[in-house]
Amino acid sequence: MDAAAILGQLLVGLGRSMILFIVSAGLSLVLGVLRVPNVFHGSLYMLGAFVAWTVAEALGPHPAGLWLALATAPLVTAAVGLVVERLLLSRLYQREHLMLILFTFGVMLVLNDVVKLLWGPTYRSLVPPPSLQGAATVLGVALPKYNVVLLLAGPVVAAALWLFTQRTRAGKVSRAAATDRDMVAVLGVDVSRVFGLAFALGCFLAGLGGALVAPTTSITLGMDHSLLIDSFLIVIVGGLGNLWGALVGSLLFGVTQSLGLLVWPQFAVAFPYAVTAAVLLVRPTGLLRSAW
Amino acid sequence: MSARRRWIALVAGTLAAASVAGASAAPAVRFDRNIKVGVVDTYSGPPAVFGNDALNGFRLALQEINRDGVHGARIEFVTRDEKFNPEIGLSMARELVLQERVDVLVGTINSATALAISAFAREQRVPFLVWISKSEAITGARGHRYVFSTTENTAMAGKALAEAMVRRGYTRFWLAAEDYEYGHAVTNSFWRFVKRLKPEAELVNQTWWRTGEPDLVPYLTQILQARPQAAFFGTGGAGMANVMRTMQVIGFAQRVPSAIHTAIDVTVLRPLGTAAPEGVFGTTDYLYYYPDTPANRKFVQDFQAAFGGPPGFPAFHGYITGHFIAEAFRRARSLDRERFVEALEGLRIQTPVGEVEMRACDHQAVLPMIFGVTRRDPRFPHLVAGDPTVIPGANVMPTCEDIRRARERAR
Numbered sequence: 001m002d003a004a005a006i007l008g009q010l011l012v013g014l015g016r017s018m019i020l021f022i023v024s025a026g027l028s029l030v031l032g033v034l035r036v037p038n039v040f041h042g043s044l045y046m047l048g049a050f051v052a053w054t055v056a057e058a059l060g061p062h063p064a065g066l067w068l069a070l071a072t073a074p075l076v077t078a079a080v081g082l083v084v085e086r087l088l089l090s091r092l093y094q095r096e097h098l099m100l101i102l103f104t105f106g107v108m109l110v111l112n113d114v115v116k117l118l119w120g121p122t123y124r125s126l127v128p129p130p131s132l133q134g135a136a137t138v139l140g141v142a143l144p145k146y147n148v149v150l151l152l153a154g155p156v157v158a159a160a161l162w163l164f165t166q167r168t169r170a171g172k173v174s175r176a177a178a179t180d181r182d183m184v185a186v187l188g189v190d191v192s193r194v195f196g197l198a199f200a201l202g203c204f205l206a207g208l209g210g211a212l213v214a215p216t217t218s219i220t221l222g223m224d225h226s227l228l229i230d231s232f233l234i235v236i237v238g239g240l241g242n243l244w245g246a247l248v249g250s251l252l253f254g255v256t257q258s259l260g261l262l263v264w265p266q267f268a269v270a271f272p273y274a275v276t277a278a279v280l281l282v283r284p285t286g287l288l289r290s291a292w
Numbered sequence: 293m294s295a296r297r298r299w300i301a302l303v304a305g306t307l308a309a310a311s312v313a314g315a316s317a318a319p320a321v322r323f324d325r326n327i328k329v330g331v332v333d334t335y336s337g338p339p340a341v342f343g344n345d346a347l348n349g350f351r352l353a354l355q356e357i358n359r360d361g362v363h364g365a366r367i368e369f370v371t372r373d374e375k376f377n378p379e380i381g382l383s384m385a386r387e388l389v390l391q392e393r394v395d396v397l398v399g400t401i402n403s404a405t406a407l408a409i410s411a412f413a414r415e416q417r418v419p420f421l422v423w424i425s426k427s428e429a430i431t432g433a434r435g436h437r438y439v440f441s442t443t444e445n446t447a448m449a450g451k452a453l454a455e456a457m458v459r460r461g462y463t464r465f466w467l468a469a470e471d472y473e474y475g476h477a478v479t480n481s482f483w484r485f486v487k488r489l490k491p492e493a494e495l496v497n498q499t500w501w502r503t504g505e506p507d508l509v510p511y512l513t514q515i516l517q518a519r520p521q522a523a524f525f526g527t528g529g530a531g532m533a534n535v536m537r538t539m540q541v542i543g544f545a546q547r548v549p550s551a552i553h554t555a556i557d558v559t560v561l562r563p564l565g566t567a568a569p570e571g572v573f574g575t576t577d578y579l580y581y582y583p584d585t586p587a588n589r590k591f592v593q594d595f596q597a598a599f600g601g602p603p604g605f606p607a608f609h610g611y612i613t614g615h616f617i618a619e620a621f622r623r624a625r626s627l628d629r630e631r632f633v634e635a636l637e638g639l640r641i642q643t644p645v646g647e648v649e650m651r652a653c654d655h656q657a658v659l660p661m662i663f664g665v666t667r668r669d670p671r672f673p674h675l676v677a678g679d680p681t682v683i684p685g686a687n688v689m690p691t692c693e694d695i696r697r698a699r700e701r702a703r
């Protein structure tokens with residue numbers, strides 16, 4: 001095993017980490033601010049992928065198709081999230097936790113059936129524009145050109161989230177609400193609107209993740225399952241509601257899997273979960289400070 | 293010979309001749325009710341694509357059969373959705389047999405469901421024809437009097453691919469597969485035959501991933517780095533599409549020759565369009581454009597007219613299943629299940645790919661395998677099988693002796 005092989009696998013693993021980060025950052029945001037474990041987060045990811053496919057397909061071979069798809073899909077999922085939050089979820093915040101989980105679980109079932117109604121059970125393929133097809137050889141490893149997009153998208157999203165939470169009023173309020181929502185309400189801030197915004201942003205990230213992943217995989221019913229489980233694990237490992245925890249967790253997840261393949265390919269599937277378990281044994285509340 | 297014995301022989305001969313003539317001339321048998329087939333398959337979720345395709349092929353066969361009927365009866369069917377779940381599938385089969393009183397069971401895409409229904413069919417003595425599931429255990433180790441298969445299986449696919457790859461001189465293999473029943477069955481079968489043909493063949497390493505694993509790039513780049521001489525992939529369904537696309541993106545097949553059962557299949561290549569890789573070795577038992585015979589052309593035209601697209605391999609299996617059932621009831625001249633089973637054993641029918649026999653010893657349809665390599669063709673919107681060759685089914689099927697031993701071991 002040479003250094004180039006390790007670096008190559010690292011690079012490949014980072015691409016996957018970025019998708020995981022974008023999706024679990026959305027999940028973590030909603031968990032942190034609203035205290036809602038959003039079970040239909042994965043369905044929005046799947047919806048994002050299908051919407052991206054439809055947009056790209058409608059524009060045919062036009063090179064802007066993919067970019068327009070990447071822009072549209074997250075807006076659609078954010079809108080779906082906003083409608084669900086304003087009309088239904090916002091009435092349930094006073095209820096106990098189990099009710100909230102049951103509600104989002106119900107929405108998941110509905111959304112999955114809506115996707116089935118609209119797109120049917122066949123799987124779809126989104127072909128990236130010619131400039132992003134094929135592979136570039138980086139450090140002797142064949143890296144799909146499209147993975148470069150993923151490697152860039154992750155840091156861009158991370159930077160945007162940092163700016164939002166640190167530099168904007170809404171971001172600061174949502175951070176404050178995550179820490180002590182009663183105090184924020186007492187200070188005269190309309191917490192409900194902040195919740196709506198944070199929820200829509202979380203759903204936006206789910207859709208963005210789905211749209212970004214669309215050109216790399218089969219777009220199909222059921223693509224949400226494994227991702228939802230992985231995202232929840234990442235959020236728990238990173239620290240509930242901590243955005244940077246989501247980043248650390250995603251890196252840990254994606255990279256242990258790709259490097260695990262070098263060590264012991266038969267059992268590579270188990271590596272991320274083994275690491276998750278090990279982390280939780282040592283630090284039961286996650287690597288970074290939990291917002292809960 | 294004495295006069296008396298000659299006389300007896302003459303009488304006996306006349307009687308025999310009369311009875312044969314009577315049998316062939318008389319439309320004497322008339323079924324007093326229609327034949328009812330119970331179909332259990334997946335009609336929701338991603339595998340529904342295959343389930344619906346098979347059902348369409350079956351429908352087309354019934355249209356043809358019911359024009360003249362079978363001894364005055366029509367073949368009817370009812371469907372049940374097993375949702376890719378063996379427990380649901382089994383309870384559906386139970387309901388079809390005990391409440392709907394179907395004469396024959398048909399299904400399913402899920403090998404685990406097929407095996408569960410098969411055990412029930414044996415207990416209830418109801419004939420069960422398996423039309424998509426490819427586990428070789430169905431007509432192999434766990435086969436019995438009442439189960440039949442009208443589809444190729446993992447033993448046939450593994451052997452066909454092993455022979456093709458060994459003939460090309462490859463000896464150092466990497467095995468990569470999805471971690472589920474079919475993935476294990478087809479991979480084990482491939483490797484078993486490679487070792488049988490070339491005992492010195494070397495297994496470089498193996499990789500297993502979860503079904504539905506979204507990102508296969510790390511798995512494939514790692515195999516590239518290990519530089520095996522060739523790779524075998526054991527995947528199916530949507531996972532198949534992921535492997536193919538990832539191979540195309542990183543140019544995998546150009547660097548490591550790869551073999552995958554169903555890689556040249558239309559159901560795999562059509563949804564991928566131009567995102568499919570060239571140069572992947574694959575097998576299937578049906579292609580709508582090859583062999584270009586009048587029988588196949590007619591089937592494809594009729595299917596396209598009825599359903600608006602070309603038939604995939606499940607449609608072909610559904611179609612021959614319908615005709616096997618009809619022909620067996622014609623031969624049996626009775627609605628009795630035991631007579632049906634006996635009539636189906638060894639039965640030969642004409643199909644779009646030529647004559648197909650239902651082998652009597654294991655109830656496995658002797659289907660030819662097509663081997664080819666994926667290739668672009670401007671005449672098609674999807675990749676096709678380049679340099680296709682047909683391997684007769686008898687060459688890739690386990691022998692009756694193999695089956696007998698496998699069943700004994702299972703007992």
